[in-house]
Amino acid sequence: MLAAPRGFCAGVDRAIQIVEQALTKFGAPVYVRHEIVHNRYVVESLKAKGAVFVKELDEIPDTSQPVIFSAHGVAKTIPEAAKNRNMFVVDATCPLVSKVHIEAARHFEQGREIVLVGHAGHPEVVGTLGQLPPGAITLIETADDARAFEPRDASKLAFITQTTLSLDDTAEIVGVLKERFPGIGGPVKEDICYATTNRQNAVKAIAEKIDGLIVVGGPKSSNSLRLVEVAERFGCRFSVLVERASDIPWEKLEGVTSVGITAGASAPELIVEEVVEAFRARYEVEIEVVTTLEERVVFNIPRDVRVTRTPAEQR
Known part of the structure; x- marks a missing residue:
């Protein structure tokens, strides 16, 4: 039995297209910070086409070639460091991850302490934690963490979640938080993608x-x-x-x-x-x-790397 839907989502498809179109438009090398997506076959295929994957920006020489951030998102310090070096940055962060970053900033501006439900060390979590000053977001990984969590002010509390979690595990954790803190704020639409x-x-x-x-x-x-x-x-x-x-x-x-x-x-x-x-x-x-259903979600490619189609292709 082949389960459907399966495989590439719109965010992954967009990220891969960003690298491929950057290579087509600007030629090799194109630099990518971290794995563009978590798949060895995809990464090796892009390497073969001229993508250079690095762990950190300081591994990239001074260049006018594109520098691409992965689909998982990055802490705010990374684009700032790239700007200081006048790098040509293309952000391949999945729009649904960016949505979580925007929610975090909104809660912070409203004076709320933020709880992030996610897995420690995952690049998406590292990037989300890095959107705000240290201490603004508390990471909660399990229902036990949610039971032990003590906020500074329970009346000013909100939660966000990593986009790739188990629906059932997350529901349990959020259920504990809502039971303990009935006034906790949450996303308008759930964060799990x-x-x-x-x-x-x-x-x-x-x-x-x-x-x-x-x-x-x-x-x-x-x-x-x-x-x-x-x-x-x-x-x-x-x-x-x-x-x-x-x-x-x-x-x-x-x-x-x-x-x-x-x-x-x-x-x-x-x-x-x-x-x-x-x-x-x-x-x-x-x-x-x-x-179980048909997916029709598509995300646009940034203009900076978009390869203009010929009239024949457009037809």
């Missing part, structure tokens, strides 16, 4: 019908790891994360007759096809696509 929500719901729809689930995604991809957890929570005997077909643990499939396949939001469909072909090489395979 549409793609994370849709991919988790698609897995829930097939979990009880399959013996196990293969999740195509990178080990650092938060939304992919959550898919593994959701499958096990909703009835799968086993659920595994694989980067490529060569990672499939065939020994776990002994006696299995039905398997689900999905992909995290930064995993290309090419690898899903590779996994399906690996099954065809070993088994007689019948494919059923289970679609």
Whole structure:
């Protein structure tokens, strides 16, 4: 069973297009701070086209070539440092992550203490924490953290969340916060992104019908790891994360007759096809696509790197 929707979300697709169009428009090298998205295949493909990935800006020589920030977002100090060096910056931050940054700033301006529900060390969380002065945002990772949290003033409190969390875990944590602090402010529309929500719901729809689930995604991809957890929570005997077909643990499939396949939001469909072909090489395979909804979200590419289409292409 192929879960749908799966794979690239609009934010990931936009980030990859930004790098590819920058390379087309300005030539190599194009510099990218951190992995543009959490997928090794995507990163290696872009490297082969001329993208240079760095951990920090000080690894980039003085250049007029584009410097791209990843889809996960960055702390405010990073664009400031780039501006001081007169870098040509292109921000590939997912618009849904930017929305969380704007919410955080709004709560701060209104004098609220902010709680961020997320995973410590994840680039998106690091970037969100870095939007405001130290101490303005408290990170909460679990329901126990939410129970132990003591605000400075419970009447001036708001929460935001990482966009790639488990829907169920987040609901539990937010439920604890709302029970303890009924007046806590929250997002007008939930912060967990549409793609994370849709991919988790698609897995829930097939979990009880399959013996196990293969999740195509990178080990650092938060939304992919959550898919593994959701499958096990909703009835799968086993659920595994694989980067490529060569990672499939065939020994776990002994006696299995039905398997689900999905992909995290930064995993290309090419690898899903590779996994399906690996099954065809070993088994007689019948494919059923289970679609819970159709996604039509598209985000615009920044003008600075947009490659103008020819009249023929526009037609």
